[in-house]
Amino acid sequence: MKKIIYIFVLMFLLTACANDQSVKQNTNNVPNTVNTEKEASSDSTKSLMTNDDYARLKVNELGEIPVVMYHALVDENPPTSYQRTRTAFKNDLQYLYDNKYRLISMNDFVNHNIKVEAGYTPVVFTFDDGEPSDFSLVENDGKLVVAPDCAVDILEKFALKNTDFGKSATFFINGGESQFKGAGTYKERLKYLVDNGFDIGNHTYSHSEMSKLSAGKIQEEIGKVDEAIKKAVSGYNVSALTYPFGIRPKTDELRQLVQNGEYNGAKYHNDIAFREGPSMPKLLPTIHVKYDMLNAPRLRGNEDEKDGNDMGGYLKKYEKTPERRYISDGDASTIVVPVNEEVNINKERVGDKKIVTY
Ligand SMILES: [Zn+2]
The missing domain is CATH 3.20.20.370 (Glycoside hydrolase/deacetylase)
Structure with a gap:
């Protein structure tokens, strides 16, 4: 009897997991207009941050x-x-x-x-x-x-x-x-x-x-x-x-x-x-x-x-003066700086990273 209950519980869990996964997949398949807009505005293929996000976090990757x-x-x-x-x-x-x-x-x-x-x-x-x-x-x-x-x-x-x-x-x-x-x-x-x-x-x-x-x-x-x-x-x-x-x-x-x-x-x-x-x-x-x-x-x-x-x-x-600190945007492939800082980037050391200003 114990075994039967165990099998039922296991089946229930497996179904629950499967359902959960299908829900997740569906969510991923629905186009997220907010994210798409964000991508376009920061002109980055990876980062989903907007200029407002950068400003709010005070991102400065030259700090x-x-x-x-x-x-x-x-x-x-x-x-x-x-x-x-x-x-x-x-x-x-x-x-x-x-x-x-x-x-x-x-x-x-x-x-x-x-x-x-x-x-x-x-x-x-x-x-x-x-x-x-x-x-x-x-x-x-x-x-x-x-x-x-x-x-x-x-x-x-x-x-x-x-x-x-x-x-x-x-x-x-x-x-x-x-x-x-x-x-x-x-x-x-x-x-x-x-x-x-x-x-x-x-x-x-x-x-x-x-x-x-x-x-x-x-x-x-x-x-x-x-x-x-x-x-x-x-x-x-x-x-x-x-x-x-x-x-x-x-x-x-x-x-x-x-x-x-x-x-x-x-x-x-x-x-x-x-x-x-x-x-x-x-x-x-x-x-x-x-x-x-x-x-x-x-x-x-x-x-x-x-x-x-x-x-x-x-x-x-x-x-x-926290604005002196280097504050990351969370994406190693981009270098995000306030627009007036761009002149201070040594372009020879940037490699294939993308410079983003805001
Ligand atoms: Zn020493």
């Missing part, structure tokens, strides 16, 4: 994108403004999540392939110096797992709870196999990061001031790390660098070697190189005419009440 720079995490009393307590880091994540910021990868930032929801602002996380408090592995029952309460662990747990936040971050490392320390080999550590959706960048072999280095030494400092990462994670494309202490090589000619160079018979290429601090050019998207890929700005992940030049200061500015 500022915070690129946050972290170093080590500590439990309490950070020795300098470069370290962050774990509690403060967790609060950063919550603040950003609650205030409509969403994590994007370095690659998507560089290529302006921005897929956050309409009305939201992308944010990029970077961690320098290969610190164990940012990432390391421990052995648990013979298996390698992420060390509890390191930045990667915190990010992964936060992303599990808030699946729409994302968990992208780039870890900029120096030379030597002791990066991140902890359990596992150098290769196992780097592989874990890449296999779990994180990125690895170049912070030069010996963390020296690049203004003091010759052409040969610059290429050695970059090439050695590039080679080691590529050897550890085959097929991985290292494409970003952070200058130690934020200091760039002295001349334009030497700076070009940060982007393209050769060491030990192997060529390397970096799409982007970051300084410390938000100094000019401002925190613009890479398609802005003023964006300098070899002088890319970052915000220190800190409150900094003094000069307002750290993340906390900027986030406060954005609360008062």
